[in-house]
Amino acid sequence: MTPARGPLRLIPFLAAAHLRHEWVLTLCLVTALAAVISPLLVLLGLKHGTIQTLRERLVEDPVFREIRPTQTREFAPAWFDDVASWPGAGFLTPTILPLSSVISVALPDGSALFDLIPTAPGDPLLLENGGAVPGEGEVVLTAEAARRAGVASGGEIEVRVTRSRAGRGEAVEARLRVAAVLDPRAGSLPRVYAPLPFVLDVEAYKEGYAAPARGWAGETPQPYPSYDGAVLLLPAPLQPIVRSGLAINTGFGRIAEIGPDRVRELTGLAPPEGFACYDLPAPGAPVTASSLRAVDQKLRGHSRVLLPYVRDLALRAGDRELRPVGLSLDASQAALLGLEPTPWPGFGGRLPEGGALVGCLWPAADGLAPGATVDVRAPGQAEVSFFLRVAGSIDLDRPVVPAELMGVLRTAAQRAVAFDRQAESFRMARGGYRGFRLYAAGIDDVPGLYRRLKEQGVEVVAEVEAIERIRVLDHGLSRLFWLIATLGLFGGTGVLVASLYAAVERRRRDLGVLRLLGFARRHVFFFPMAQGLIISVLGLAAGFGGYAVLAGAIDRAFAMDLAPGEAFCTLPGVYVPLFCLSTLALASLASLVAAWRATCIDPAEVIREQ
């Protein structure tokens, strides 16, 4: 029988009944509110839709997220680890020298050079263009590459890597499975995307080195010895003209006569009595085997010993620091100096083989037997861990090692060198990479990464300007929206305040009767509030209806400029509850004045007015 129990619970029913009774006025009010809400929603939808469409066009194409280096320089592996951990870095892989980044692909009517690009798991260019990351023995082709090679996904291509070594042309071939063909959007150039190890092997092969895992023959990149200078010991002093000539076109900067103490300091040896001693330093540049050969050539006919030296080289054997002496003397050199020849060959510029490079004469005081090995570590670009094999003992407090080993360890300070324990030889390790492919996780991350790389001195290019243009547009549209929204909200709130207040004044008698019947002040307080909420709900419904019609019309009007799924006027889902809650909150606030007015109605006045 009763619509609700209790005065407060009756209020919404009574408020709704009142609005229904005055349906014409209610309709006007709802229409007025919808006339504010609809344009606001359309404006918000346009702002969001336009920006979103532009952003998605950028976001969808990974090219806009790419940050490309513009110069070739070496990047250490640690640099890649560092950059990959930066916030916003989505994908990063090393690349090779641009000159090596080509590969010959067999075509139906011959062959052509295609770009060879390294890839790795997570490569957005491949994954977002209908491709897949290729595994070992696989490649991914751009649409143009596939067209020209006449293959499709699942087919095979034959590639050829060529090089010129010692004036002779060489080549290797490989058959690779096409894991995928990219959408044309990924690029119009013929490109081959291959796993990074394959690309690195191609680069190494082109530089003359072998790729044993692929059966590609070539050199093993051995580290070259380098020195800080050389000490020249002769039984008789050099004539000035000869002496001066040693500093001309030899790689040495100057020549200076030195005493026995300086010789001992530089080489660990005491020169025989009466010997002329000279220091040939090369400040600013390392001394290589060719420099030593050049000096040796100029001293033909002179009895002499040329001892290359490395300054300040310290090895660590456990906790012990070793300061070795580099010395490689053949029998004649040893005889001239009154010493025993070293167990390894005299210095010849080439690295001794068969484990001789790691031989040493150990201080006799330590009592290490010949054949014993001592694990040592040398500092460098990458720390070199190797061992020394004791070939004998010596009455020195420092171990004596081949001069070539000292030279290699000096080179390791500038270039990454690794020690192969099985072959007992050193080889050049890959010290770094010549470039990179970097993609930001999102377009908003591009400017940050771009700036950070620039700060590091890495010259890069990125679509920062396009992204910035959108950001500025977004910012401008946001300000415009909020300006209009503020005006609209003031207007809408004003309409509600005035209308609800007028409704209370118009219905003073009825509200007074409600008070007389037993509604307390706090009950009638909610009457205008309930009406405000009902009107705003209806206004929202009408406003969203109007928005749907207008948004549909706008999108239809611009349909030619939109891709399927795109819209110029669209509201993100999260905005809808936000907008509704804001409107309801504003309606509640707007009805406060009317609510206060309702509580001021004196029921006694009603009895008289009746």
Add this chain to the structure above:
Amino acid sequence: MSGTTASMVRLEGLVKTRSQGGSVFELRVPSFEVGPGRMVAVIGESGCGKSTLLDIVALVMEPTGVERFEIAAGPSGPPADAAALWARGDEDALAALRREHFGYVLQTGGLLPFLSVRRNILLPAGLGGEGVPAGRLEALAEGMGLAGCLDRMPSSLSIGQRQRAAILRALIHRPRLVLADEPTAAVDKGRARAIMDDMHRLAREESVAVVVVTHDTDLVLGRADAFYSFDLEHVSPNMTRSVCRPCPGGAP
């Protein structure tokens, strides 16, 4: 007069002073009471304080001073001390008393125009939350000649029908006190007598205390059980005093 224990409303030593435009009006009510099933008529000329007394009894106007102001809140138990509630400013308790125990008939009915006649009549019962026994509304409407009007809007009823609907609204939740302020002012004599007869009859049938404020003595003669009238005295050029007393001999 009824006995003191059965009074629905008991007022003693009431003073209400009102100022307007430099003149002061003072209403004094030495004693006023009405019991269940009885109809009390408050009669007097315009401006004598009839409506002020009704406002005070209806708990919508605060007395300036009162020695005793009790409302019987139920058939048993102590009466509610309205004077104390006013002193405390207990708006909710006063509204609850109005809601649960009072019924009102205003000059033009006071029906809410946005509710149907049925909703209007049932509103007080809905407020109290106790509901209405099945058939009670229809039986009362039948007795008042409103059986066919329940689902119409008040605007489509005649003035007499609205007044009768207002009487039904005042009685539907079985109040203990019905206050009627000139309930027949807007209808003709014949209709006015019929309305008074209805109120008198329902007061008896429903054991309700009825206070009717009217300036038409003829209408309540023979129907009211007790009469109160006013002695108006001009104390000074700016002050008028009105004293409400029971009519001697039980009739004006």
